[in-house]
Amino acid sequence: MEANIDDSKAPLIEHLIELRQRLVWAVVALVIAFAVSFYFADEIFGLLVVPLTDAFPPGEGKLVFTKLYEAFFVEIKVAMFAAFFLAFPIISNQLWAFVAPGLYANEKKAFLPFLFATPLLFTAGAALAYYIVMPTAFRFFLGFEGEVGGLTQEALPAMGDYLDLVMRFILAFGVCFQLPVLLLLLNRAGLVTREQLIGLRRYMVVGAFVLAAILTPPDVVSQFLLGLPLIMLYEVSLAIMWFTERKRAKQQVAE
Template identity: 60%
Template sequence: MGILRDIDETQAPLMEHLVELRTRLLRSVFVLAIAFGVCFYFADQILAFLARPLAEAFPPGQGRLVYTKLYEVFFVEMKVGLFGAFCVSFPYIANQLWAFVAPGLYAKEKKALLPFLIATPIFFIAGASLAYFVVMPTAFRFFLGFQGSAGGLPIEALPSAGEYLSLVMQFILAFGISFLLPVLLLLLERAGLVQRATLAKARAYVVVGVLALAAVATPPDPGSQLILAIPLYLLFEGSLLVMLILQKREKRASGDKTETSEVA
């Protein structure tokens, strides 16, 4: 009977956690659905905002987007609505995830994780902004420079709406996620999975990895790859600097505690 009672007591908290998880997931889906409805209503304005780098890269009066399938623009606006809804509702979804996980953490763990939670959207927005304001205009001007003529026939760029949206989302997500590298490295270092000395010795491999990531995440033009690779490497070096500062601060704090205990 005692064993059965223990099993029932362990199952009860598990069911409570599952019910709470279901509630928070339903809330997140509900907010995402509302955000999708709003973003889908303003899909034309959002698409116009996303198309601005291409419009500015074209010579005046020449830029346009085409579609070759009757349903293409509808699905483009659906994708725009989902993309915008996820960006708008992400803070709420992250808050629900934190509210579910936080009760199981100690106060010290919460204090350690909070800076990373704040830094994540900041770094993602920084990467997405670099892609939108710098990389995409540069890349589009580069690609449009190949317009001309061949054998008396004009060679004209006629990008489709669906392909352009996929390219823009690739740029924004690739740069936004890549800029989370410092957050990932600092988390791994705080968790004890990697050490600063090991990362510092692996600089040559990091350079190769950064160049490979830039080649995969961006279109095949050297300009876009360098614009992603250079900030990524600088972020890596910045992460090492932050690790060094934190290590010195911890050593200083531990030294102060030791002196205090000796005096006592």
Template identity: 50%
Template sequence: MTQEDIDASKAPLIEHLIELRQRLLKSVIAILIAFVVCFFFATDIFNILIRPFEAAAGTERSIELIYTAPQEYFFTQLKLALFGALFLAFPIVASQIYMFVAPGLYKHERGAFLPFLVATPILFLIGAALVYFMVMPLAMGFFLSMEQIGGEGKASIQLLPRVSEYLGLIMVLIFAFGLVFQLPVLLTLLGRAGLVSSAALKQKRKYAIVIAFIMAAVLTPPDPISQIGLAIPTLLLYEVSIISVRLVEKKREEREAEKAGA
């Protein structure tokens, strides 16, 4: 290889690195802008996230949360702002990723990649909604059931969660469910790449059941409601993934049959 060939190969690489830097810069700016907006409304967002707790406690009880360090609620607001910023900025970040990758794909590959890009945030939001409207109220109801009314020979035991601990709990659950709901996207992409097959997924179903409950035990609080609430949707998504991979295989077989006929 001559020096001219080496220089020619360096030029496209430098152009790609410059474009990557520009895409990353735009993504970071989008996250920073969303962070500032979310920090301004951090208290309002936190009050929205408390509603599952209120639903579990009922209308007769007023919700009380505490913070035990002067800076605790401030740092909680920072975490909350970053949490909201990642949600708001995701469409921009995803579009930057797509625009960086798209020029290197064939036309039919770009058409196949776009639905997965759209499905990713939708499935994440479905997982987050499941946490917000069902799992979190059930989990908080379970924790509240452990309270004890004081009396003769009994201590009064009440749940007074710290703001940071409550936010940490609901954020962990939302991210855990949101990531698990990406299972159909991940397995379908692996199926398109030929790395997994629907037959192999069916054969590994019993292992998937065990792994789903292990993941649920690791990713959720140590209460049965949260763990079952994550494990069951995971198994349902696994079955959906098998169907999706099988559809991909059928399309591949049809294309191969057309090529053979031609």
């Protein structure tokens, strides 16, 4: 088995030096990504505003800022938010380059699918939030505009509050879509079995909607649109475990 692991037997100080080098490259990538994102901050924020623009009637709606410095700090936050996504491939590559030499060949083969699945699932969750959940939720919120007690009730969202809401949606859906990765890693590590997860299904349904209520704004629409995909991802994880166990059993019989 020792032949499967990389030959490097570097002492602790060399590992620390390598770790520092990997961190430096990750920070450099993040700084460059931030500089590029800050230059295009207006365009990036314009993309993030599209769901709200579409929710308003054509030609109506506007964003306001109530503090003189708010618009500037919105651009800073937009740049930081975008920089993380731009730099993530390099950061993850540096992390993998540091960890991989200490893994056996079969461990690398088992871990690589999760490394590729993580950004794909995050992107899927973020896309669901951007294209479906946010437009639906914003139309629901804007439905409260109108006359109230003889006064006009009008939505005037602030730039900073809107950006915080958008980032909350994207991060909540992106992180929650990592559920299959988490469950499959726990299963592969032998910490949970498919039978145990099947027995916990009813609690998972309740937990999915509780988690959705915590992570999303306090409206039923957003909570439902996050809770339902979580339940579906849970079932998909169980199906993948079933196929994996079946494949493993066939290999054992063949051996």
